Amino acid sequence: MRGNVTSAPKASNPERQPSPDLQRQITLLKARPDADYFFFDDEGHPVPFVVASPDHLARLNFHNFQEECMFGREVRGLDVIAEYMVKDMGKRPGLSMARIFKQLSKEYLVDVGEMVVKLQSQKAAKGYDPGATFLEAMSKDILKDLLRPQ
Secondary structure (H helix, E strand, O other), X not given: OOOOOOOOOOOOOOOOOOOHHHHHHHHHHHXXXXXXXXXXXXXXXEXXXXXXXXXXXXXXXXXXXXXXXXXXXXXXXXXXXXXXXHHHHOOOOOXXXXXXHHHHHHHHOOOHHHHHHXXXXXXXXXXXXXXXXXXXXXHHHHHHHHHOOX
């Protein structure tokens, strides 16, 4: 999270306590500010995920959604970052989409797979490129709006 985890944001909800697995994630991110997330392989070793997109807006949006998921009043945007992380990490040995969804579901205490299915239905209804994640498509749309002549 590149420094975003060092202190809880103002939107933090003291009544929403992180699960032990999410607390572990936060601790790892505090120790390794160069990583954006950690997944765990078959042996339980942490595998860092770094947003490698050259699109600065996508990285910024990822971190905003991530902060909201970890510290917000509700778990919002988890489907967006889950879909994005699976596109990159889901093809690595030992890190399938199912494994990633299982880890995220355990950390956030929600059904991430169900959330992503709903997100993908919404993307299809809006005509987004099926090869792009929602985060990528959203960042592209924002950039188009910013660059549109007035």
